[in-house]
Amino acid sequence: MAAQYKVAIVGAGPSGFFAAQALQNLQSDDLKFEIDIIERLPTPWGLVRSGVAPDHPKIKTVSKVFEKIAAEPGFRFLGNIDLGKEITMDDLKNHYDAVVLATGSALGRKLGIPGEDLRGSLSAADFVPWYNGHPDFVHVDVPLDGKVAVIIGAGNVAMDCARILAINPEELDSTDTAPHALAALHMSTIREVHIAARRGAENAAFTAPELRDLPKLEHTDVYLSADEVSQAHARAQAQGEIEKEVRNNLEAMRLISENPPKGHERSLHMQFLLAPKEIVGTERVEGITFSINRMDGEKVVDTGETLTIACQLVISAIGYNAEPLAGVPEDKGKIKNSEGRVEENVYVVGWAKRGPSGVVGTNKSDAADVMKLLVDDLKNPKGAEDILNLLPAGHIVINQEKWQRINAAEIAAGEPLGRPRLKEVSREKLLSLGEG
Ligand code: NAP
Numbered sequence: 001m002a003a004q005y006k007v008a009i010v011g012a013g014p015s016g017f018f019a020a021q022a023l024q025n026l027q028s029d030d031l032k033f034e035i036d037i038i039e040r041l042p043t044p045w046g047l048v049r050s051g052v053a054p055d056h057p058k059i060k061t062v063s064k065v066f067e068k069i070a071a072e073p074g075f076r077f078l079g080n081i082d083l084g085k086e087i088t089m090d091d092l093k094n095h096y097d098a099v100v101l102a103t104g105s106a107l108g109r110k111l112g113i114p115g116e117d118l119r120g121s122l123s124a125a126d127f128v129p130w131y132n133g134h135p136d137f138v139h140v141d142v143p144l145d146g147k148v149a150v151i152i153g154a155g156n157v158a159m160d161c162a163r164i165l166a167i168n169p170e171e172l173d174s175t176d177t178a179p180h181a182l183a184a185l186h187m188s189t190i191r192e193v194h195i196a197a198r199r200g201a202e203n204a205a206f207t208a209p210e211l212r213d214l215p216k217l218e219h220t221d222v223y224l225s226a227d228e229v230s231q232a233h234a235r236a237q238a239q240g241e242i243e244k245e246v247r248n249n250l251e252a253m254r255l256i257s258e259n260p261p262k263g264h265e266r267s268l269h270m271q272f273l274l275a276p277k278e279i280v281g282t283e284r285v286e287g288i289t290f291s292i293n294r295m296d297g298e299k300v301v302d303t304g305e306t307l308t309i310a311c312q313l314v315i316s317a318i319g320y321n322a323e324p325l326a327g328v329p330e331d332k333g334k335i336k337n338s339e340g341r342v343e344e345n346v347y348v349v350g351w352a353k354r355g356p357s358g359v360v361g362t363n364k365s366d367a368a369d370v371m372k373l374l375v376d377d378l379k380n381p382k383g384a385e386d387i388l389n390l391l392p393a394g395h396i397v398i399n400q401e402k403w404q405r406i407n408a409a410e411i412a413a414g415e416p417l418g419r420p421r422l423k424e425v426s427r428e429k430l431l432s433l434g435e436g
Contacts, residue, residue, distance in 0.1 A: 138426075
């Protein structure tokens with residue numbers, strides 16, 4: 001008879017699902033897994049539901065892969081169970097042969113500059129789940145009554161935030177943007193959005209496909225100085241052969257800089273060599289002051305000059321840290337690990353393991369590598385009792401069947417509006433949709 005092991009995966013985002021898939025693929029006649037994905041929300045898919053920008057629906061089609069993984073024998077989705085609340089790490093260690101932490105990085109890094117706590121200064125870690133309908137972020141205060149917004153950071157999250165603020169909200173009407181956010185964006189008076197990067201264009205963390213989308217925006221002019229791009233190119237060339245990603249990025253930026261403005265009332269400005277120094281304002285954000293940098297080879301040098309942009313909203317998109325988990329060691333915003341091993345029978349995958357980098361697909365190979373180690377480490381199966389027996393009486397668990405009810409209800413509610421789904425943002429309503 002095959003050895004039957006129970007594995008708990010905490011977190012139903014991409015890295016959790018890819019870990020489950022890797023375990024399913026490692027099964028043989030002699031080795032079988034019962035896999036529970038434990039998720040604190042009543043809904044699965046992690047950042048594919050609450051991170052990926054609503055105007056990028058193609059990226060979300062990976063959810064079909066997740067649903068296939070969920071349909072495999074031996075797999076259970078156990079939503080609405082919070083590690084640290086309904087169950088503890090010790091419970092997981094006692095009831096499973098192995099525990100895989102796939103809890104991501106949910107906390108926005110801080111700029112650590114004066115004025116960061118003013119009203120109108122927020123982190124992408126709050127803004128993104130707000131527009132994506134994460135139940136815990138519905139009430140984030142996003143003042144959209146100003147004219148100018150500044151986004152700090154030169155990564156794809158900064159770009160997502162900037163696009164959502166800079167496009168005509170009608171372009172979001174046919175997406176799964178959360179209803180409260182869509183209504184607020186329709187009322188928004190923001191017309192000018194700046195992305196500010198602290199280093200040169202050659203150092204930007206954007207990826208080329210996202211940059212190539214910018215000239216296609218239908219109602220927004222994108223401004224990027226051609227001089228800035230050619231100087232970045234010259235600097236990169238002076239360092240030796242330009243890496244492919246940098247070359248592609250600079251080429252995409254050159255096309256943006258050469259794309260003539262069409263006179264739209266909405267604009268997006270990409271600016272480089274600006275390091276945030278202070279967010280100014282009394283009651284709320286009134287502007288942001290930057291130190292102007294210059295590049296000396298690969299080194300960033302403060303010129304001593306400053307630039308202040310008057311604005312009413314500042315969003316920092318400068319990376320994330322993992323949320324601390326009781327009983328789990330951390331290290332510089334990640335779960336402390338060695339190649340994914342945390343301690344005996346405990347593993348970590350995804351952003352919680354390697355930090356907030358890579359696209360959705362990056363998690364596939366990453367999780368597969370860690371699951372091989374997990375299998376190497378397996379001893380005899382424990383045959384422990386079901387974790388569900390530990391839950392408080394009456395606690396509602398959203399299993400796959402209930403999630404499918406929620407999923408179907410959201411899709412059905414979206415249909416008459418021409419939207420892929422109408423996201424339910426209240427936990428209570430999600431739970432009752434699951435009950436049917
Ligand atoms: P990221 O790609 O690491 O970019 C973070 C940016 O913040 C960098 O430009 C960094 O500049 C800047 N930064 C860090 N600390 C700063 C500070 N104190 N002041 C000013 N700037 C600062 O992170 P991300 O944008 O959060 O994205 C996370 C991952 O998700 C990335 O791998 C990204 O590609 C991926 N993602 C992909 C998509 C997509 O495929 N469409 C969409 C969203 C996110 P330095 O380089 O100078 O440190």
